[in-house]
Amino acid sequence: MARVTLSAKGAARPDAVWQRYAGIDQWASWSPQIKAVHCVSRRLRPGMSGTVESVVGIRAAFVVEAVDHDRHTWTWRVCLGRIPIRLHHEVRPQGRGSTTSLTMYGPRLVLLAYAPLARLALHRLVRP
Template sequence: MARLTLRVAGAAAPRTVWHRYVYVDRWARWSPHIRAVRAGRRTMAPGLSGTVESVAGIRAVFVVDDVDARHRVWTWRVRCGPVRVVLRHDVRKHPKGSATRLTMRGPLPVLPAYAPIALPALRRLVRP
């Protein structure tokens, strides 16, 4: 199991960035590779499960493991076929406005392949 961390800063306020994460039905607005999210509820919470569909039509199943709104940290597990990845996101104050960090754990070939897809989404996430 490998680990890879991506970091991005931008002018959006930390509260704004956090809310963009919390409302799962809005993920496609800031994440260009997501077409749709289907889940049992609109807001993120531990135990929430559903599917994420990419613009390429690939569907992945997810489960949210942990949400700490006070510290603006959340973790989820994503599975697409035999590939399983754990993703931990956090949002914090930054001199530019906010910063977000994504730490991924999973198979080595998958993480570096996903990084160029995730980075544009993270950059849009922290835009005002």
């Protein structure tokens, strides 16, 4: 099991960035690989589950393991077929803007293949 951490800094305020995470319907607006999120809850919460549909039609099942709205952190487990990936997200103040980080755990080749898309999404997430 490998670990890869990515981060991005931007001018968006931490609360605004967090709302982009917490509002499930906003995910596709900043994450170019996401076409839709299929789940009952429209607000990020522990225990919620569903599927994420990519723009190329791949569906991945997910379960949110933890959410701390006060600390702006959350962790979820995504399964691409039989390949499990665990992702931990954080949002922090950075000057007048924010920084966000993503730590991914899973098979090294899968994480390295996903990293460019994840990096792009993080940069879009912290844009004003």
